[in-house]
Amino acid sequence: MTFELPTPPPLSRAVLDRAAELRDDQEMLTKLLDGGRLLVLDEHFRVALRPGESTIAWLDAAVAGSRFVSFLGYDGETAYWACRLDHEALGDEVEWEHLRVAGSLLDDEEAGLFATAAGLLAWQQRSRFCTNCGTRVDLTKGGWATQCSGCDTEEYPRTDPAVICLVHDGADRVLLARGTHWPRSRFSTIAGFVETGESLEACVRREIHEEVGVVVSDIRYLASQPWPLPRSLMLGFAAKADPAAELNFADGEIAEARWFHRDEVRAALEAATIWNFGPDPEDAVLPDLILSGRTSIAHHMIRAWAFSD
Numbered sequence: 473m474t475f476e477l478p479t480p481p482p483l484s485r486a487v488l489d490r491a492a493e494l495r496d497d498q499e500m501l502t503k504l505l506d507g508g509r510l511l512v513l514d515e516h517f518r519v520a521l522r523p524g525e526s527t528i529a530w531l532d533a534a535v536a537g538s539r540f541v542s543f544l545g546y547d548g549e550t551a552y553w554a555c556r557l558d559h560e561a562l563g564d565e566v567e568w569e570h571l572r573v574a575g576s577l578l579d580d581e582e583a584g585l586f587a588t589a590a591g592l593l594a595w596q597q598r599s600r601f602c603t604n605c606g607t608r609v610d611l612t613k614g615g616w617a618t619q620c621s622g623c624d625t626e627e628y629p630r631t632d633p634a635v636i637c638l639v640h641d642g643a644d645r646v647l648l649a650r651g652t653h654w655p656r657s658r659f660s661t662i663a664g665f666v667e668t669g670e671s672l673e674a675c676v677r678r679e680i681h682e683e684v685g686v687v688v689s690d691i692r693y694l695a696s697q698p699w700p701l702p703r704s705l706m707l708g709f710a711a712k713a714d715p716a717a718e719l720n721f722a723d724g725e726i727a728e729a730r731w732f733h734r735d736e737v738r739a740a741l742e743a744a745t746i747w748n749f750g751p752d753p754e755d756a757v758l759p760d761l762i763l764s765g766r767t768s769i770a771h772h773m774i775r776a777w778a779f780s781d
């Protein structure tokens with residue numbers, strides 16, 4: 473059995489030209505600021521949306537005043553920028569939404585711009601000092617680099633690769649796991665960060681064995697999606713395992729894992745009983761299976777598998 477994702481995951485739909493060649497052209501960047509469109513994030517990296525609409529509340533770039541604004545791209549007519557502002561600056565004219573919700577509501581261009589802005593501005597917040605000598609750094613290249621005045625080191629936004637794998641039996645069952653802090657019916661695919669010196673395939677084998685104790689084969693790449701808060705790139709795979717193999721949750725990250733039949737997964741997807749990282753309502757009657765939210769690559773991998781022939 474093979475299956476593919478029918479469309480890219482929500483945050484992998486970026487279409488705007490990043491125009492990286494302009495990042496070093498300060499004169500051009502200054503010129504493009506005039507009439508540019510500004511994407512605003514709040515202190516939690518939530519985006520400003522138009523109230524009641526699934527579209528970004530774009531501001532005139534001039535609103536940023538003397539603040540540093542980061543260059544997101546240029547479509548040949550308009551340049552796109554991002555910065556953080558507090559709620560008072562925008563008042564009641566906007567609604568604030570997190571990436572994991574807005575990511576699947578926005579159109580291709582806006583979803584890509586939000587993901588990029590969130591990742592870039594989150595990196596800037598954590599990169600105020602040189603990792604070589606500890607001197608405070610300056611932002612350069614339209615926000616895409618830092619420059620140290622002490623030792624001249626230049627640094628760029630990092631991305632941490634993480635694998636996420638849908639484990640199936642080659643037929644009608646999928647192995648889903650529940651994290652120790654998740655609500656009791658919430659299950660998803662298994663994920664983990666790639667370690668130094670490790671290939672993606674080796675990471676898939678190691679993570680699944682560590683977390684649920686099974687050995688996988690037939691590892692196959694599916695798709696990737698940035699998850700920029702804080703700075704991950706999720707690399708989606710499928711792999712096969714034997715449902716008769718004993719499960720073991722030795723590393724403590726997984727509370728339980730179960731093989732679900734395709735019909736159960738389809739029913740959960742159709743009931744849209746997804747979970748968006750909210751608290752577990754202790755006394756609520758939860759359905760048997762709650763899957764990851766629509767912005768996650770896990771949701772799209774599970775959906776692609778569940779509805780494949």
Ligand SMILES: [Zn+2]
Pocket residue numbers: 602603604605606607620621622623624625
């Ligand atoms: Zn330095």
